[in-house]
Amino acid sequence: MLKGKKILVTGATGQVARPVAEALAEHNEVWCLGRFGAPGVREELERSSLTTRRWDMADHSGDALRDVPGDFTHVLHSAVHRGEDGDCHAAAEINAVATGLLMDHCRTAESFLYVSTGALYARQSLDHAYTETDRVDAVADWLPAYPVGKLAAEGAARAFARVLGLPTTIARLNIAYGPGGYGGVPMLYFRRMLAGQEIPVPVTGQNWFSPLHTDDLVAQVPALWAAAAVPARIVNWGGDEAVGVTDCVRYLSELTGVPAKLTPSPVTRETYRFDPALRRALTGPCTVSWRDGVRDTLRAHFPQYVRRSARV
Incomplete structure (x- = not known):
């Protein structure tokens, strides 16, 4: 774990960035940027010895980062404009320009880590193990503008890494989950189960993914910073x-007894299985198995539903 560094984290209220920021704050000076829309969340971060500043990614004026110093040694850029309204033009503009402005502001950093997404990859077979060199198309029927914005930001990160000579890692995240935040996608599914809602699944086969537990995610960030390079290094960031x-x-359902309405559908929330070889070479293996991680996450968020007989 890093010590004595000055670190900037964006999207600091999210499932990925918040646990990283809180863990690093024990031995480093950590600043967090975000909109802090949820009541009380900014105060919670500051009680964890984090310095906060408001940042709107859509503000591309010269004042957007005026109150933020530029002498950070490490940057984790996890903030994203998801494009919930489906406007791909806005998603590309906001994410790419904000990433470029942030990199320029922090041009003297030792390392810049941009959190991208595996949703960029062109869909192959459901169980295909995607590598960093697989083709991308930024198509996701479940949230069309999201991967477009991420791909645009990747382009900005690649360009500014070269122009500024700023060592950069672009980490294409799989599904992050764990006890903090909202728990990640597995807990989204469980909430649907509790509500009696259908869970769309492929007509044949099943979607595959490479879940990454918070404990492993936090532990791997310093290694991803250490791997930063010019040109930017791309790595698939998922579990083993x-x-x-x-x-x-x-x-x-087995852990809780809550039934799941698995409904075959031509449109599902697509997920991607990663080939972990490159990431393992950079960070070492993960330490939390998916069954242990899902069980512990479920216990953190819905302890009343976990059966006493659930295996430990």
Whole structure:
């Protein structure tokens, strides 16, 4: 773990960035940028010895980062304009320009880590193990503008890494989950189960993913910073284990007794299985198995539903 560094984290209220910021704050000076829309969240971060500043990614004026110093040694850029309204033009503009402005502001950093997404990859077979060199198309029917914005920001990160000579890692995140935040996608599925809602699954086979537990995510960030390079290094950031979404939902049902309405559908929340070889070479292996991680996350968020007989 890093010590004595000055670190900037964006999107600091999210599932990825918040646990990283809180863990690093024990031995470093950590600043967090965000909109802090949820009541009380900014105060919670500041009680964890984090310095906060408001930042709107859509503000591309010269004043957007005026109150933020530029002498950070390390930057984790996890903030994103998701494009919930489906406006791909706005998503590309906001994410790319904000990333470029941030990199320029922090041009003297030792390392810049941009958190991208595996949703960029062009869909192949459901169980295909995607590598960093697989083709991308930024198509996601479940949230069309999201991967477009991420791909645009990747382009900005690649360009500014070269122009500024700023060592950069672009980490294409799989599914992050854990006890903090909202718990990640497995808990989204469990909430649907509790509400009696259908969970769309492929007509044949199942979607596969490479879940990354918060403990492993936090532990791997320093290694991803250390791997930063010019040109920017791209790495798939997921767990070591390939997990079927249908298998994960059935495991949630096994742990709780809550039924799951798995409904075959031509449109599902697509997920991606990663080949972990490059990431393992950079960070070492993960330490939390997916079953242990999902069970512990479920206990943190919905302890009343976990059966006493659930295996430990």
